[in-house]
Amino acid sequence: MQVQVYEDPMRIAAVAVGHIETALQSGEGSPTLGVATGSSPGEVYALLRHRHAAGEFSLRGVSAVALDEYRGLPAGAAQRYRTVLSTELLGPERTGLRQEDLHVPDADAVDPQTAAMHFEGRIAALGGVDLQLLGLGANGHIGFNEPGTSFAARTHLTRLAESTRRANARFFDHELHRMPQYAMTQGLATILDAREIVLIAVGAGKAEAVRAMVQGPLTEDCPASILQEHPQVSVLLDPAAASQLNGTPRS
Numbered sequence: 001m002q003v004q005v006y007e008d009p010m011r012i013a014a015v016a017v018g019h020i021e022t023a024l025q026s027g028e029g030s031p032t033l034g035v036a037t038g039s040s041p042g043e044v045y046a047l048l049r050h051r052h053a054a055g056e057f058s059l060r061g062v063s064a065v066a067l068d069e070y071r072g073l074p075a076g077a078a079q080r081y082r083t084v085l086s087t088e089l090l091g092p093e094r095t096g097l098r099q100e101d102l103h104v105p106d107a108d109a110v111d112p113q114t115a116a117m118h119f120e121g122r123i124a125a126l127g128g129v130d131l132q133l134l135g136l137g138a139n140g141h142i143g144f145n146e147p148g149t150s151f152a153a154r155t156h157l158t159r160l161a162e163s164t165r166r167a168n169a170r171f172f173d174h175e176l177h178r179m180p181q182y183a184m185t186q187g188l189a190t191i192l193d194a195r196e197i198v199l200i201a202v203g204a205g206k207a208e209a210v211r212a213m214v215q216g217p218l219t220e221d222c223p224a225s226i227l228q229e230h231p232q233v234s235v236l237l238d239p240a241a242a243s244q245l246n247g248t249p250r251s
């Protein structure tokens, strides 16, 4: 795990975009980018749009695979991750990503198990994920693999932890009752299959989870600790998120 700490949040985005550009160029065949939602990747997507507008980058011809999706929200709801990712990335006016190349788990499927298997099959048919972008939950989740999830889990429907529901209620005008109870998420084993992983965490609220992920034991109590087992992970932090680490280099 390569841990880097940046004072300037724009540097975090620039470094992440550098990784994305390199990974997408070096992948064989048509490349696949794993995309996260939430606050953490916002500046990365803004920079990708900026570079696309400048003619320096394009997601046209790239497949994008979402980490997760809420269950039970109306089609087109602003908080649905398909909507969020469409608004961030889709079309020639954003990053060039095509609608048909954005793959999101079908969290509302009547038969979630079959839908989850179908999603795994889709990732396999794309040749796997070249680079997976991740955020980190304050409880140590990645995707929506909450504490206690098996390291062997693949895509599945999951019940969201109450701490996650409270944290994400901010996207629902702080009305907790509107925040879904369930989501479909790539499993930890699915995430670990990505050839490269870039995780972004900022703010003091993530500091304890960062410490557990980087320097704690490998334990399902901190799902992100499994990233210690992956050969190519970059963890990009601001000083607040890094504040509980012992002896981290500054960049």
Ligand code: F6R
Residues within 6 Å of the ligand: 035, 036, 037, 038, 039, 040, 041, 067, 068, 134, 135, 136, 137, 138, 141, 142, 143, 144
């Ligand atoms: C989002 C996701 C989650 C978030 C995490 C951090 O697709 O899978 O794991 O990355 O909850 O969220 P933010 O970035 O909003 O702090």
